[in-house]
Amino acid sequence: MDQLTDNAILIIDDDQELCALLSDWLATEGFNLACAHDGASGLQMAVSGAFRVIILDVMLPGMNGLEVLRKLRQQCNTPLLMLSARGEPVDRILGLELGADDYLAKPCDPRELVARLRALLRRSQAAMPDSxxxxxxxxxxxxxxxxxxxxxxxxxxxxxxxxxxxxxxxxxxxxxxxxxxxxxxxxxxxxxxxxxxxxxxxxxxxxxxxxxxxxxxxxxxxxxxxxxx
Known part of the structure; x- marks a missing residue:
């Protein structure tokens, strides 16, 4: 993906079946989804500046999601929503401390995910006449x-x-x-x-x-x- 579009979303998750399902679902909602299945390649894509929002899983092979988030926040502030199958409070707290903008436990309702993504997009696109x-x-x-x-x-x-x-x-x-x-x-x-x-x-x-x-x-x-x- 060479050019940023209004609804370009990156999901970093090693569950390829989930990524395929979310790609289909989000496409019907007007989103353009790209996927990475490990932390290192996901981080490389995330810092490219080609995405409006990043969805990041906590449990990843190699570099885990919290480490990806830590490195990502050293380079950019792209809005980010974290996912975790465990949904442990410590994961949520660490994610928010490291700079996540929102958090959802897996499995999540796709409609709630879409609502959260739209909220992040609205906030990132908000502007005032006097900047x-x-x-x-x-x-x-x-x-x-x-x-x-x-x-x-x-x-x-x-x-x-x-x-x-x-x-x-x-x-x-x-x-x-x-x-x-x-x-x-x-x-x-x-x-x-x-x-x-x-x-x-x-x-x-x-x-x-x-x-x-x-x-x-x-x-x-x-x-x-x-x-x-």
Whole structure:
């Protein structure tokens, strides 16, 4: 695949039967799916810049999915959804900490997978007329989702950048957890979904505090979050 298209998806999974089934299903939904069946070749394809979204299995021969994700995030921020047959909480937490944007346990309902992919695509394509959003020394380009702090670039995942964007659009205003998830991640959170917590933890660590040591993102337990200017 030499040219990026709006719905170009890469799946990295060693289950070739599953890949064939998903290719057929996603084709009917307007997606163009390419497949890799091991971590090394999948990583090589993923960093090519030819795909809008990557679907990555945790269990892969050779280089496992978490190692692929770690290496991938050193080179690009393409939206990524992780799959795991085990569905263990530790896998979800590690995946989110390493920069996954979403997570599904296998076997998954293809309709839910399509809904998650469309949400990732909507978020990656979202743009504002004024592309630069700045609060204090933090600047975010809403088209590219690139972020700078005091003119130093920060490496954020798409989910982290979208959460930061939602907070920067309303500095000093409290946003409850569900509203922030719907605005930034395009989904409502289930009772045991910790994805928002993990993304916010990573984001706060990468942003660091203000010069006076105040946290940039304040967490009001049971109420929500706000960006302090």
């Amino acid at each position: 630069i959003l700045q609060v204090g020394d933090v600047r975010l380009d809403t088209n590219s989702l690139m972020v700078w702090r005091a003119d130093e670039p920060l490496s954020l995942t798409q989910s982290e950048a979208m959460i930061l964007r939602a907070l920067l659009e309303q500095p000093g205003q409290l946003i409850d957890r569900q509203t922030l998830s719907r605005q930034a991640l395009g989904k409502s959170l289930g009772p045991y979904d910790r994805s928002m917590d993990m993304h916010l933890s990573n984001l706060r660590r990468k942003l660091g505090p203000h010069d006076d040591d105040r946290p940039r993102i304040q967490v009001l337990r049971g109420r929500g979050y706000l960006y302090s200017s």
